[in-house]
Amino acid sequence: MGAVTYPNLEVAEFISSHFIPLKLDGTSQMKQFKEFDVQWTPTFIVCDRNRKEHHRVTGFLEPVRFLGEMHLALANLAFHAEQYNEAAQAYRQVVDRYAETSAAPAAVYYGGVCRYKDSGDAACLKEALVELKEKYPGSDWAKKAEVWAD
DSSP, X not given: OTTTTTTOHHHHHHHHHHOXXXXXXXXXXXXXXXXXXXXXXXXXXXXXXTOOEEEEEESOOOHHHHHHHHHHHHHHHHHHTTXXXXXXXXXXXXXXXOTTSTHHHHHHHHHHHHHHHHHOOTHHHHHHXXXXXXHOTTSXXXXXXXXGGO
């Protein structure tokens, strides 16, 4: 990550604009590794100011995939704060900007959930299912959303 992703200008600017990064050393900071339940490196955990976890990714990600996951993390923060309209917009940005990453199907799924929670209209869930079937038919998110077909 240090050779490819972190030096990327877009990644660096995004992190400095939206997060307070904390880097832990697995050899000298084992207490913190255990506290955050880090099993493998690199592990990226997005927490709020109360240390509540909202997103976690383990393993190397090139810059585009990393940015997709970090945008997904911001959307998750809004979702967990029950700011459903804001979260739905943030999830849509993930789909529009990072359509080819693994963050996109999750964003479609949770975008549908947000729109449903905001409106109470189950058609929002069915719209998300249709998009998942069209764009990400083999994804776990499409399988999870199949229950919305009824």
